[in-house]
Amino acid sequence: xxxxSFFKRIGVVVIVVGVIGLLVLGWYGTRPGPLAFxxxxxxxxxxYDGHPTGAPADLRETDPLARGRYLTxxxxxxxxxxxxxxxxxxxxxxxKTPFGTLYSPNITPDTQTGIGAWSDADFLKAVHEGIGRDGxxxxxAFPYAAYTYLTDADVLAIKAYLFSLAxxxxxxxxxxxxxxxxxxxxxxxxxxxxxxKERFRPVNGQSPEWNRGAYLVEALAHCGxxxxxxxxxxxxxxxxxxxxxxxxxxxxxxxxxxxxxxVGAWSDAELAEYLSTxxxxxxxxxxxPMAEAVDFSLAKLTPADIRAIVVYLRxxxxxxxxxxxxxxxxxxxxDPKLGLAANADPHGKQIFEGACIGxxxxxxxxxxxSRATLTGSRAVNDPTAVNVAQIVLSGSKRPPSDSTLAMPAxxxxxxDREIAAVANYVxxxxxxxxxxxxxxxxxxxxxAQ
Numbered sequence: 001x002x003x004x005s006f007f008k009r010i011g012v013v014v015i016v017v018g019v020i021g022l023l024v025l026g027w028y029g030t031r032p033g034p035l036a037f038x039x040x041x042x043x044x045x046x047x048y049d050g051h052p053t054g055a056p057a058d059l060r061e062t063d064p065l066a067r068g069r070y071l072t073x074x075x076x077x078x079x080x081x082x083x084x085x086x087x088x089x090x091x092x093x094x095x096k097t098p099f100g101t102l103y104s105p106n107i108t109p110d111t112q113t114g115i116g117a118w119s120d121a122d123f124l125k126a127v128h129e130g131i132g133r134d135g136x137x138x139x140x141a142f143p144y145a146a147y148t149y150l151t152d153a154d155v156l157a158i159k160a161y162l163f164s165l166a167x168x169x170x171x172x173x174x175x176x177x178x179x180x181x182x183x184x185x186x187x188x189x190x191x192x193x194x195x196x197k198e199r200f201r202p203v204n205g206q207s208p209e210w211n212r213g214a215y216l217v218e219a220l221a222h223c224g225x226x227x228x229x230x231x232x233x234x235x236x237x238x239x240x241x242x243x244x245x246x247x248x249x250x251x252x253x254x255x256x257x258x259x260x261x262x263v264g265a266w267s268d269a270e271l272a273e274y275l276s277t278x279x280x281x282x283x284x285x286x287x288x289p290m291a292e293a294v295d296f297s298l299a300k301l302t303p304a305d306i307r308a309i310v311v312y313l314r315x316x317x318x319x320x321x322x323x324x325x326x327x328x329x330x331x332x333x334x335d336p337k338l339g340l341a342a343n344a345d346p347h348g349k350q351i352f353e354g355a356c357i358g359x360x361x362x363x364x365x366x367x368x369x370s371r372a373t374l375t376g377s378r379a380v381n382d383p384t385a386v387n388v389a390q391i392v393l394s395g396s397k398r399p400p401s402d403s404t405l406a407m408p409a410x411x412x413x414x415x416d417r418e419i420a421a422v423a424n425y426v427x428x429x430x431x432x433x434x435x436x437x438x439x440x441x442x443x444x445x446x447x448a449q
Contacts, residue, residue, distance in 0.1 A: 032238045032239060033196060033238065034146075034218045034224060034236075034238060034241070035203060035214065035218070036238060037238075037241065037316065037317055038203055038206065038315060039205075040203040040204055040205040040206055041203070041204050041205075042201035042202065042203055042204070043201060043202060043203075043204045044201060045151065045199065045200065045201065045202060048202040048204065048211070049208075050202065050207075050208030050211060050212075051208070051212075052200070052202055052208060052211035052212040052214070052215045053150075053151045053153075053154055053200060053215055054067075054071075054151070054153065054154060054157075055067040055070050055071060055157075056070075056212070056301075056302050056304050056305050057304065058302045058303065058304045059302055064157065064160065065160060065161055065164050067157060068157035068158055068159075068160045068161030068164075069161045070300070071154050071157050071158050071161075071220065072158045072161050072162065073296070073297050073300040073301070074216060074220040074221060074297060074300075074301060074305070075147070075150075075158060075220045075221070075222075075297075076220075076221060076222075076293055076296055076297035077089065077107065077158070077162075078296045078297075079289075079292040079293065079296040079297065080093060080095075080104050080142075081093065081104045081105070081106070081107050083104075086170070087108075087168050087170070088165075089106070089107050089108050089162065089165060089168070090106050090108055090114075090168040090170040091103065091104045091105045091106035091107065091114075091170065091172040092104065092106070092170060092172045092173065094173075095141050095248070096248070096249070096448050096449075097141070097177075099177055099178055099181040100175065100176045100177035100178050100181060100182070101175065101176045101177070102139055102141050102175050102177070103172040103173045103174075103175060104141075104142075104172065105172050106168065106170050106171065106172060107162055108162070108165050108166070108167050108168040108170075109162065109163045109165060109167045110167035110168055110169050110170070111167070112169060113168075113169050113170055113171040113172075114167060114168065114169075114170075115133075115162065116163070116167055117133070118133050118159075120156055120159065123155065123156070123159045124152060124155055124156070126138065126144070127144060127147045127148075127150065127155045127158075128144065128147065128148045128150070128155070128197065129144065129148070129191065129195065129197060130142065130144035130145075130187065130191050130195060136184050137184040137185060137186075137187035137188060137191070138187070139175075139184070139187060140187070140190065140191075140194075140234065140235075143222040143225045144191075144195060145191075145194055145195045145196070145235070145236075146218060146219055146222035146224065146225060147219065147222070148195055148196060148197055148198065148199075149196075149198070149199060149200040149215070149218060149219035150199070150200070150219050150220065151199055151200065152199070154220075190233065190234075190235070193233070193235065194233070194235040194236075200214075200215050200218075200219055202214075207311075209304075209307065209308045209311050210308070210311050210312055210315065212304075212305070212308040213308035213309050213310070213311045213312025213313070214312050216301075216305060216308060216309050216312070217309055217312050217313065221293075221297065221298070221309075223242070223255070224236050224238075224241065224242065225247075226245070226247045226252040226289060226290075226293075227242045227243075227244055227245065227252045227253070227254075227255050228240065228241055228242055228243070228245065229243060229244070229245040230245065240319060241256070241316060241317070241319070242254065242255045242256045242262075242313075242316055242319070243256060243262075243319040243321055244261075244321050244324075246386075247289060248288070248289050248448075249386075249390060249445055249448035249449065250287075250288040250289055250290075250386065250387055250390055251379075251382060251384065251386045251387050252289070252290065253321075253324070253378050253382075254319065254320075254321045254324065255313060255316075256313075256316050256317065256318045256319045257313075257314060257316065257317070257318040258318040258319060258320045258321070259318075259326070260320065260324065260325065260326040261320055261321035261322075261324035261325075261326075262318060262319070262320075262321070263313070264318055265326070266280070266283060268307075268310050268314075270282075270283055271310050271313070272303075272306050272307060272310050274286070275294070275298050275301075275306050275309060275310070276294075276298060276299055276301065276303075276306050277294070277299065278290070278291055278294035278295065278298075278299070278398065279370065279371050281370055281373075282329060282373075282375070282376040283376055283377070283378075284376060284377030284378050284379060284380070285371045285372075285377070285396070285398075286398070287379070287387065287390070287391050287395075287396040287397065287398065287407070288387065288390055288391070288394075288396075288397065291396060291397055291398045292397065295398065323383060323384070324378075324381070324382060324383075325381060325383070325432040325433050326381075326432065327376050327377070327378060327380075327381040327431075327432060328375065328376070328381060328430065328431055328432040329375060329376050330375070331363035331364050331365045331375050332362060332363050332364050332375070332429050332430055333362070333363070334362050334363050335362070336349070336353070336362050339429055340425075340428055340429055345421050345424055345425060347417075347418070347421040348421035348422045348423075348424055348425025348426075348428075349425055351414065351418055351421060351422040351425070352422055352425050352426065352429075355410065355413075355422075356422070356426075359372045359407075360372055360373075360374050363375070364380075364429070364430040372407070374426065374430045375430055377430075379391065380426060380427055380430050380431045381427070381431040381432045381433070382427070382431075382435070383427065383431075383433045383434070383435050383436075384435060384437065385423040385424060385426075385427050385435035385437040386437070386441075386445070388423040388426055388427060388435075388437075389419055389420065389423040389437055389441070389442050389445055390445060391407060392410050392411070392414070392419050392422060392423060393409065393410070393411035393419060393442070393445060393446060393449070394409045394411060394449060395407050395408050395409035395410075411446065411449075415439075416439040416440070416442040416443045416446065417439040417442075419439075419442045420437050420438055420439045420441065420442045423435060423437050423442075424436060424437060
């Protein structure tokens with residue numbers, strides 16, 4: 001074969017591969033947006049007869065900084081920008097991803113290590129476009145593809161509140177990402193495909209309460225970042241909107257209206273109670289990232305905003321998660337010898353009896369506190385047992401309530417095999433389907449912490 005013919009063929013292959021790559025990127029870039037599921041035409045905010053943005057009408061605070069604090073809480077800024085045992089908003093929290101570890105930046109008004117030297121334009125560009133003051137692209141762990149829907153006024157209210165805080169001199173550690181993910185310039189293409197770079201547009205024909213809920217869920221609280229699966233390019237796949245996924249080593253569950261695997265069987269009151277307190281009787285208690293979302297954000301919202309979130313969530317199409325059965329509501333037998341198959345792991349029972357029985361009881365209905373009841377909990381009825389193992393490893397990470405202690409961490413007290421055994425025992429005794437989590441699975445969860 002002549003060299004010229006060979007190179008021509010190579011050129012053709014390169015062109016074909018390039019065209020296919022562009023078509024794939026184009027396909028990803030045209031996937032549905034967060035409000036694509038709802039019928040109706042969106043309109044400009046000033047053309048809508050309602051006020052879905054800003055602080056809510058039932059917020060008693062009238063001081064501008066207090067209203068900025070409310071929006072900061074609603075956007076859940078503190079949870080991501082506060083390291084464990086660190087000062088609020090001073091950054092340094094590690095996010096372990098399949099591509100390496102990211103650290104959240106300091107967003108206090110320190111001029112050297114924080115955002116104290118940032119102008120309004122700098123802050124708006126970062127929040128809406130994912131571009132820092134120095135021109136560097138931000139990674140989408142910072143949910144600017146959701147925050148882009150925030151109005152300028154709300155973003156600047158958040159900035160005003162952050163600038164009212166005491167500055168903290170604290171530089172975040174350098175990110176530790178593998179190649180090519182450590183190349184920030186690649187985020188230019190990601191942003192071009194997946195950041196709509198537009199402000200919130202209400203849906204005409206939907207109620208002001210629904211539109212308020214949409215603004216809270218899609219923009220401020222960015223619920224999809226945890227509860228919506230991602231595509232191969234790590235953007236939200238809204239064809240599976242709110243169907244649940246894995247995040248930070250925990251399982252964020254289905255929050256669509258599916259009766260078995262989602263929240264379709266929950267009453268509005270139960271859903272509102274869970275969002276505002278992190279617990280609903282017979283439905284379980286929030287732990288892990290969801291507990292942080294409640295404690296740092298959702299619990300601080302007004303009742304009207306919680307209702308608006310519920311109204312909006314009820315409108316999202318139901319999607320079934322095949323591996324999640326409907327939760328078992330009935331308590332287990334009070335006799336520890338009953339309610340399990342003969343081949344159940346006896347080691348798990350021994351650990352449960354020694355460390356767990358006092359709070360959770362043999363029936364799963366806690367003798368001490370409603371929050372410690374296991375029956376009905378989605379985590380206990382998840383056959384992967386991921387969240388059960390996580391809770392045993394690291395505890396609930398929630399403040400004490402109901403006159404009893406919060407779930408403590410047992411990761412230092414038990415090895416991976418023991419934690420797997422007790423997790424499998426808990427799902428077998430109190431859940432709808434027994435799990436088969438292994439010591440190796442627990443080891444990976446432990447490493448991801």
